[in-house]
Amino acid sequence: MPNNYKIILASGSPRRQQFFKDFDFDFEVRLKEVEEIYPDHLKAEAITNYLAELKAKAFEGEIADNEVLVTSDTLVWLHDKAVGKPKDYDDAFQILKSLSNATHEVITSVCFKTTKKTETIFEVTKVTFVALSDEAIHYYLDNYKPFDKAGAYGIQEWIGLIGISKIEGSYTNVVGLPTEKVYKYLTSTLGFNA
Numbered sequence: 001m002p003n004n005y006k007i008i009l010a011s012g013s014p015r016r017q018q019f020f021k022d023f024d025f026d027f028e029v030r031l032k033e034v035e036e037i038y039p040d041h042l043k044a045e046a047i048t049n050y051l052a053e054l055k056a057k058a059f060e061g062e063i064a065d066n067e068v069l070v071t072s073d074t075l076v077w078l079h080d081k082a083v084g085k086p087k088d089y090d091d092a093f094q095i096l097k098s099l100s101n102a103t104h105e106v107i108t109s110v111c112f113k114t115t116k117k118t119e120t121i122f123e124v125t126k127v128t129f130v131a132l133s134d135e136a137i138h139y140y141l142d143n144y145k146p147f148d149k150a151g152a153y154g155i156q157e158w159i160g161l162i163g164i165s166k167i168e169g170s171y172t173n174v175v176g177l178p179t180e181k182v183y184k185y186l187t188s189t190l191g192f193n194a
Contacts, residue, residue, distance in 0.1 A: 005068040005114065005190055010055055015154075015176045016072065023183060025192060027070075032058045036073070045122045047082055048073040048109035052120055056113040068190055069113040074176050076151030078104040083151050092141055092152040096159075099151065100132040103166075106151070106174045110182055112190070121185060123178030125169035127155070132163050 007027035009020055020027045038050045055071035063069050076083040078098060086092035109122040140159045146152050153159045155167075155174040172179040186192040 008069045010071045052109040052111035056111045072110040074108040074150045086152045095152040096137045103128040123173040125173045128166040
């Protein structure tokens with residue numbers, strides 16, 4: 001595929017890596033540890049934009065002219081507060097209790113960095129859970145161990161099948177990447193060919 005750029009995906013997420021494979025784009029994974037700390041005054045997509053760009057800044061001076069670096073960040077936004085990845089089992093239980101019988105937003109920002117410019121896009125999806133019993137939450141945590149996921153759940157897993165009553169917006173965004181927007185950016189802005 002004669003593309004202008006080589007994609008460098010800076011994400012250890014198996015779900016994001018699979019999406020890029022499914023795009024049929026050639027890409028390389030490069031990882032760096034970045035401490036995900038953001039200023040307290042930021043809210044909603046300002047947080048994910050900041051963190052996606054922070055992850056891109058870690059590669060400053062290491063990107064070749066023909067490379068585009070892709071970084072991203074996802075968070076769950078509930079009752080005007082950010083819900084990140086759970087610290088442990090008990091924290092995951094409390095997070096799922098708070099999502100039970102409520103609507104939250106899943107926000108993902110994706111940053112595209114080349115040697116010439118840095119651009120960030122984001123997507124917001126609304127997800128509504130039914131009332132989850134304590135038994136259902138324990139079953140999910142014991143069997144699926146979603147401790148690496150924002151909001152302590154994966155929509156594509158058991159909890160999504162039995163617990164989600166409504167979704168407004170991009171499904172893949174809730175999995176971890178707004179694929180339609182990312183694909184559009186790579187093809188229309190950067191000239192990738194499908």
